[in-house]
Amino acid sequence: MWISTRAQYGLRALLEIGSRGPDPVPLKEVAEAQKISQHYLEQIASALRRAGFIKSVRGAKGGYKLARPPEEITALEVVETLEGSVAPVGCIEDPGSCWAAGACATEELWRQVDFAVRDVLSKTTLKDLIERQRFFADKSRKVLV
Helix, strand or coil: CCCCHHHHHHHHHHHHHHHCCCCCECHHHHHHHHCCCHHHHHHHHHHHHHCCCEEEECCCCCEEEECCCHHHCEHHHHHHHHHCCCCCCHHHHCHHHCCCCCCCCCHHHHHHHHHHHHHHHHHCEHHHHHHHHHHHHHHHHHHHC
């Protein structure tokens, strides 16, 4: 399993939008704050919108805002939306893809890895990430003072 920049940036974009509160955030501001190409972020935002994580608001004060409360959005949902399966090997999701499925000494290892990754991602909400980001922001401000 390899988490691509698509899922990483998607989570960071949701984090940025969610941390700004209920007002819409222009994608340009999200891209600048997170140091992500605006063109690439537009593609990711489109997928996030289709999946119901964000909604667009038109107009002079338009942009994107969360479509659901941050405590209802899990990292697993976002990663699976943008990546597909998080399984470390194909036979975990599709036993028919491997001739050794069910008779492989490493299969249980991969199942444990899959379970651990899914467990962490499913227990981590966008709200958790927003709170963690605020903690780091407060910590860095104290260091600068």
